[in-house]
Amino acid sequence: MTQLHPEIRADVIVLGAGIVGVSAALHLQMRGRNVVLIDRRGAGEETSHGNAGLIERSSVIPYGFPRDLRTVLRYALNRSADVRSDWRFLPRILPWLWKFWRESAPGSLEKAAADMLPLIERSVSEHELLMAEAGLLGQLRRTGWIEAFRSRKSLDQAAKHAAALELYGLHFDILDGKSLRQREPHTSETLIGGIHWRDPATVPDPGGLVKGYADLFLRRGGRFVQGDALTLQQDGIEWTVCSRDSLVRAHNVVIALGPWSDAVLRPLGYRVPLVVKRGYHMHLRPQAGAVLHHPVVDVDGGFLLAPMTRGIRLTTGVEFAARDSAPAPRQLDRTEPLAREIFPLEGRVDPQPWMGARPCLPDMRPVIGAAPKHKGLWCAFGHNHHGLTLGPVTGRLLAEMMTDRETFTDPKPYSIDRFMS
Template identity: 40%
Template sequence: MVGVSCALALQKRGFTVTLIDRREPGSETSYGNAGVISRSSIVPLNNPSLWQSLPAYLRNDHAAIRYRLGHLLRNPGWILRFLAEARPSRLAPRIAALDSLTSHALPMHKQWMAEAGVSQRLRETGWLKLWRSEAGPEKAKAEQLWFEDHSVRSEPLDRQALSGLEPDLNPIFTAGLWHKDSASVDWPQAVVAAYAAMFAARGGRIVQAVVAGLSATPSGWKADTEAGPFNAAIAVIAFGPWSADFLKPLGLDVPLNVERGYHRHYRAEDGRKLGRPLHDVEASYMLAPMERGYRLTSGVELAHRDAPSNHAQIDQVLPSAREAFALGEQVETTTWRGARPTLPDSLPMIGEAPRKPGLWLAFGNQHIGFSTGPVTGEILAALVTGETPPADPAPFSPRRYLK
């Protein structure tokens, strides 16, 4: 999503753009999300409440977060920086930065989806955060007031209101919070593919090839690929969790790690339906209606990007999801795995690389890359052309980590 968005935003400003990807656009990290275009995703995972949950997470049996000890031991710097960002003093500026991105997410997607002819994939029904515990109503109300202070619309729901909104949801939840300023799509990959097709229809070039490396030239940058070399005045690195691999040989050591996640699709029993994605807080999963069934997504796994899969988390949440909604048989026999690219402060890196004129960076959007891809592209393209970006680019500057 981020790479295609950057290509579209630059093309709109008159650039001739070549988009190089080893797979079809939307087939990697952007494929496996809950499809939510989220206005309310403004609180980073590493916020002060993480400290309260840390003892439970350290047992390494929680559905929300699992880790591979060897991976953590090989990346102590990233872990320490990630935890340091959970200090209360670091929260407000990061919330403001994320808010500046998510406030543009839905309006930009609506415009682009209309232009790409895929508006039928958009559901403007929001998403639900659900609680099972007796403290649910109090928590829902507190969060609603907090979001109201940040100009994000939400509505607390009691058991009866939940049943009215989602009649096929089993009545096991004490409360919910309906995030009304958000939307969702029925197949994220199809939306990215539609944006890519729009880019190609407007004269953009898409090359499916493995990129072996990037090097500076007297006139700009050269990408060496299995399809041959490509030269350009500027280069944009938007390789998601693979971005750091291409920058390290250039002397740019980016503290990029990944939060892995898994999903499966299930059919609903007896014609049951959900009108929007839901997040079961205490059971630590999301369930989203998709074109090919109901997508069940797991929590975070801190492991090397390419380590073998571990299905423990998604296996753990499946019984809870079936308690909540009548899921039937699995649609596919495989379990999808992906890696969300995350920097220690949970903010993306958007801007020109230090000491590398013409090399631009756009990655690290963690869990909200699908939502914030278009605004990321617009910020980057505005910086390239000297325009005023739609959001303050300072919090996303590469110079906060690269010198």
């Protein structure tokens, strides 16, 4: 006789236990919904684990495709540390890159910035809400981050860009070399100045933060089970997903799977132009007595150093490659010597580099809201480098939509309908 697995019934299934999925589960739970969170791994162990720890309140302009030919050629020829491409993969994403380039035109980028502003401007406050509830406010660092430069030309260009952002009410300081070393005494004179963005916040362990939010969800009666999102099926008016030892049923399901979201949506008839931008990190030990107080982006070097619980995290820029292809951490190998030029570092801490994949859409907006072909199917993914930043505010907006509450902003710019033509 075949043994039947027990069933778990809930109001909502949330697929994906990264920062977006956990935040959505918490906000739905706050609004009275019985939620089951499902992931193949533990909370915060995929893309949410490996970011720079920035809650990026100052990124009011999305990361667009460069418009000057010199930069495009440098990227295309893999001559820049901050962007690298697998030549075998590029032909597959040329249509996506073309759309990305068109959406990065000045007028389109300005519209994208306006659409994203309601999310960006609430990013820190929504994290503060969840951190307070989870008892994690002590992890929040309200010190901002520093954009640092090796050349006067780069600094002058960045200062002009910063001045153009004053209309958004952002707070920043232009630093010469002396001022930079007053804030970061152990950085070298290789860096001739920088911009200190003071509105963003940071955390020293992004994956640990997500686990802390997941613990709050569990303490409040939520359930977290391991399972396979690809088993998602519609059964009449319900959705089912197989966990390791049970069948989970609910009238609503949220796809919050980051770079794997399209794999679940495609069999249901949704063709979403999702491309991943892979990235790597490695923790390094600071030399005795050396302290880094802020995340520091070496703009000319093409990398970021961030003070983390495990040491100084060296994070890379973008790698265009197939999501599941073998790691190729050449950017780490290229930037580690550059990192040692600006800050006193010793050996590597991690046994091997970490690799993750950022889910990106060509119009630089996430998908948040209902899927039109299926009742009870909801989406929250595609945050284009800003998953940690926008996780809690996305969870709030989605929960407001799913519980028929008044939303704090118009969700139309994030609708999946824009890809349904």
